[in-house]
Amino acid sequence: MFRKSSHCAARTVVVALLVALLSTSVLAYQPPATGLGQSWPNAMDVSVSPHYHVYVFVRDGIRYIQVNDLNGTVRAGVAVADNVILVLPIGVDQQYVSTQHNAGQSDATENAGVTETVYSDGTTHMTATPTSTGALIVSVTTTPSALANPPCTDPFNCAGNVVSGGAGK
Template sequence: MFRKPLGFASRGALTALFVALLSTAAFAQAPSTGLGQSWPNAADVSVSPHYHVYVFVREGIRYIQVNDLNGTVRGAVALADNVVLVLPVGADAQYVTTQSSAQSVASTTETVFSDANTRITATPTSTGAVQIHVASTPASVPTICTNPANCSGAVKGLPGG
């Protein structure tokens, strides 16, 4: 039985299709590098016009970084298995709190990131620092908000969500 080899145009079309599929898969995932950078090569998923928020994923751990409008890294956290770890990254790292930490809500508190499992707020202080608060809710399947249009101030399952 004879097999007809694929023509040049057919191989080129298959190669282009394969490259397109790989590119689409790469864009669907959060980047794994850039944490701590002022302007990382990552999508800004902030729901606030006053902050930039970037999500990174590496080895199943989500890293969320909050920058101000000037690109100054204010703080970052790591999330895995419903555990939030404050990272020693950013100008206001010492002001990052978690849901188990005490938090007072000020009128200037603003939600900067929210998805099905995590809500992050930022509150400017009188000293110029930014208080960042992270609240994480248990979930069976972690989700990543990579599209700002789908990230909202309301957490699904809670009143108003």
């Protein structure tokens, strides 16, 4: 009987350690809330390009995405929430950030190099294009999540022509 209870105690300890380990792993994947604007923030580099570092920070439901070059120079940053993109006043190339709302406003597009994707998470997509002047054009677009904006199946409501059941019907 003594062996059985010690076996249960050992099993309980193993389960408790496993739960603690798994909860620590889950916490490790949470983006930090501080470090925005730093050359080498204490955050995971999520860049899909070997030429840039991209860091994501989250605070109050808003995602802040920062692009650094390989030397750690902050090039640009944006805030994204509910498919709205705000260009942040950080980085040496902040004036060259274009979004789907202000596309075509950059004056550095002439003599632009090869565009490459630097970040993509399923709803936000960022590209970087170096120019001959050394500036970096950063383009940011968002696509609505299918769950947040289900497809419209009623052609009257989709086009804004809502039919009401008034007296003229």
